[in-house]
Amino acid sequence: MTKRLYYDSSEMHEFDSVVEAVIPPSPEQARPAVILRETAFYPTSGGQVHDTGWLTLDGARLRVTEVADAEHGRIVHYLEAPPKLPVAGAAVHGSIDAERRRDHMQQHTGQHVLSAAFVELYQMPTVSFHMGEDYCSIDLATPSVSSEQVVAAEKRANQIVFEDRPVRVRYVSRAEAEKLGLRKLPPAERDELRLIEVADFDLSACGGTHVGSSGQIGSILLRKTEKVRQGTRVEFVCGNRAVRMARRDYGALSGAAALFSAQLWDVPEQIRKSIEESKVLRKQKDDALEQLAELMALAALNAESETNGRKIIVRVFSDRDISFAKLFAQKVTRAGTPVGAIALVASTVEPPGLVFAQAGSAADMGALLKQVLSSVGGRGGGSRDFAQGGVPAGSKINLEQLLRGAAGTIGA
Numbered sequence: 001m002t003k004r005l006y007y008d009s010s011e012m013h014e015f016d017s018v019v020e021a022v023i024p025p026s027p028e029q030a031r032p033a034v035i036l037r038e039t040a041f042y043p044t045s046g047g048q049v050h051d052t053g054w055l056t057l058d059g060a061r062l063r064v065t066e067v068a069d070a071e072h073g074r075i076v077h078y079l080e081a082p083p084k085l086p087v088a089g090a091a092v093h094g095s096i097d098a099e100r101r102r103d104h105m106q107q108h109t110g111q112h113v114l115s116a117a118f119v120e121l122y123q124m125p126t127v128s129f130h131m132g133e134d135y136c137s138i139d140l141a142t143p144s145v146s147s148e149q150v151v152a153a154e155k156r157a158n159q160i161v162f163e164d165r166p167v168r169v170r171y172v173s174r175a176e177a178e179k180l181g182l183r184k185l186p187p188a189e190r191d192e193l194r195l196i197e198v199a200d201f202d203l204s205a206c207g208g209t210h211v212g213s214s215g216q217i218g219s220i221l222l223r224k225t226e227k228v229r230q231g232t233r234v235e236f237v238c239g240n241r242a243v244r245m246a247r248r249d250y251g252a253l254s255g256a257a258a259l260f261s262a263q264l265w266d267v268p269e270q271i272r273k274s275i276e277e278s279k280v281l282r283k284q285k286d287d288a289l290e291q292l293a294e295l296m297a298l299a300a301l302n303a304e305s306e307t308n309g310r311k312i313i314v315r316v317f318s319d320r321d322i323s324f325a326k327l328f329a330q331k332v333t334r335a336g337t338p339v340g341a342i343a344l345v346a347s348t349v350e351p352p353g354l355v356f357a358q359a360g361s362a363a364d365m366g367a368l369l370k371q372v373l374s375s376v377g378g379r380g381g382g383s384r385d386f387a388q389g390g391v392p393a394g395s396k397i398n399l400e401q402l403l404r405g406a407a408g409t410i411g412a
């Protein structure tokens, strides 16, 4: 069983120990690992992520990249492949990445305070805690949390931070703990429990690392909430993370405000206006295109003479896309009746495409398009009245010629 030095001092970043066992790399675990007689490295557990740092022995510095709990209460330190593996019995000096540890202590103690605030205000117990690289979250056993409740819990939690209450560690028997009214009693597997107390506010059993007084949490900032299977997830950040996150938010928001030449707090209103404006403009553009297609269709029909009781309109657009070509073809067939009308239309705007449409004639557009496309390696199809397809992108096919040829076969 590894002696856990962090139980009694969260501030211990340097320690001396002895290598108890070495686990060489294996097919299942590519990284070598060592087990020490005692360690101040925290292994991932209880929602808190592991420490990183260095082990120094025989003048060599070995990087500890991950720390995990193993069987029989042992702690495994995974190493970045060292040139030479240490040997059992060697004296070793451990150094923990202090900034990372400090951050974890802030997040973890902040979690205790926040969980207790949700219980105090709304009787919402925390069922799980997650610490990520960017933010942390707790899952509350409640179907929903309102934004007013978020604000109130954040306010209460920060009040406890500002009061700088002592955070104490003590050990009690399970029987004693049951009488103390803990916020959360861990599963019955140990006789002795490690209790973390935020003076006169929260008492819970926990094996993690915590700051010495609530003021060191710095601040607690609540972020979004979302529904999850076991209740409601509340994201939060503490201490330096809260400052970093607020700085990032400010950067994004002030960037948006500069684009609108507006104040920060006017950004949502400016975006709302902008979305409304683009909706109106899009509608105006669609209406204008529809009118343009109709006028162009009428002009084309007027200019074309009737043969065999119908008009055949051939048109290639080089400055309008396939959806406009389709609109134009529809307008031709609609305006062309009661006299029959056939529209053989293409667009050369990438991706180039063809639209064949007819009304009031016996020609089969689907069959005609298939025949035309098969000669140039294109794909498409459709019904007797309407067919659509594409030619290979970047191909040098002369679409005008292709359409004229198709028109010729109808005429025959």
Ligand SMILES: [Zn+2]
Binding pocket: 108, 109, 112, 196, 206, 207, 208, 209, 210
């Ligand atoms: Zn804890």
